[in-house]
Each structure stands twice: as structure tokens, then as C-alpha cells.
Amino acid sequence: MAFSKFLDPKNNFAFKRIFGTEKNKDILIHFLNDILGFAGKDEIEEIEFLSTIMDAEIASKKQSIVDVFCTDSAGTQLIIEMVRPESLRSYCLKGEEFLQKETKRVLKLIKPDVLPSESTHQCESGNRLVPSDADNEPPLEKEDAQS
Structure with a gap:
């Protein structure tokens, strides 16, 4: 597996750095x-x-953490975040609340899906355990493997 020389800016850690x-x-x-x-x-x-830690204005609401929060020379507050496409739905549903805060500009950068939408993993369970040298020995029953 080859690693890139540079960090991917779509990764939250790299984006913040x-x-x-x-x-x-x-x-x-x-x-x-x-x-x-x-x-x-x-x-x-x-x-x-x-x-980047945004305290809730009302105690019953959740605290949120944004990627980058800054103020420009004109005093306008800017929130910049890298988000997954699935997260946009919840942000859009709360859009009215965001728009009421006139002093802030919110910039949401959408990163592409990194995982396929359908699961490609398969998980099976059973009573048999296979030793590491499976070609030479028959599989062990669960009770035998515990001893």
C-alpha cells in the first residue's frame, strides 16, 4: 500500500492542519x-x-465543534468545515437556525464518499475455529480450541 507524500486536505485532520x-x-x-x-x-x-468549540446558546442544545472558526478584518465571523455528503441533510434541516445568525458566514466543503454505499463486507459465525496451519490439520471444534 503506497502512502502519499502529502496529506489529503479532504481529511478532517489534514484540513484543520x-x-x-x-x-x-x-x-x-x-x-x-x-x-x-x-x-x-x-x-x-x-x-x-x-x-472551534461552539457552546450552545441554550443549555438544552448540544455543544458543537467546527473545523475552522475565524474573524476577518471587517469583523465578519467565518465558519469553514469539511463535511460528508450524508451530513448535509441534517445541516439543511437546521438551515433556518443558521440563517438567523447574520454575522456569520458558513462555508461547508463537501468531501466525496470514501466508502461505497453498499456494504462489501461479509461476516459469518459458527462453532468451528480454523488453526493457522489449516491445510495440514482438520478444523477444531470450539470446545477443543478453548483448552
Whole structure:
């Protein structure tokens, strides 16, 4: 199995390392300006990273953790996340709640499915255990294998 020399930015860990660190702030600024089409006076020039742990506004709601949370030089809060396509349904159902928070821009980047939609794994159970040298010995019964 060959490993890539570079981390895949669609992986959550790699995404946070590339775009969510002070060291790579210039990469995030360039990425946001490109993907959002900002230029001239609209261009993001500076960002400040904020805590990615979002406390619930109401105690009965869940706390959430986002990939990257920052504020640009105009004071606009930006939430950037890499999400699985299946997760979009729950985000869309909660969309009204997101839209009411006027000071934030939410950018959801959709990563492709990495697993097939149908299971290709097969699991069987039985009473027989097969020793590692299965060609030379008959299979053991479960009771014999425990001794």
C-alpha cells in the first residue's frame, strides 16, 4: 500500500492542519478570497482564529465543534468545515437556525464518499475455529480450541 507524500486536505485532520493554524493563515486567506470570489475592497486581508468549540446558546442544545472558526478584518465571523455528503441533510434541516445568525458566514466543503454505499463486507459465525496451519490439520471444534 503506497502512502502519499502529502496529506489529503479532504481529511478532517489534514484540513484543520492546513487551514486552521496560525502558521498557515496566509493559505486560508488566499483560499477564502479565491473560493468566495473576493477582490479589491471585499478581499479578506487579515483573519484571527477563534475557538472551534461552539457552546450552545441554550443549555438544552448540544455543544458543537467546527473545523475552522475565524474573524476577518471587517469583523465578519467565518465558519469553514469539511463535511460528508450524508451530513448535509441534517445541516439543511437546521438551515433556518443558521440563517438567523447574520454575522456569520458558513462555508461547508463537501468531501466525496470514501466508502461505497453498499456494504462489501461479509461476516459469518459458527462453532468451528480454523488453526493457522489449516491445510495440514482438520478444523477444531470450539470446545477443543478453548483448552
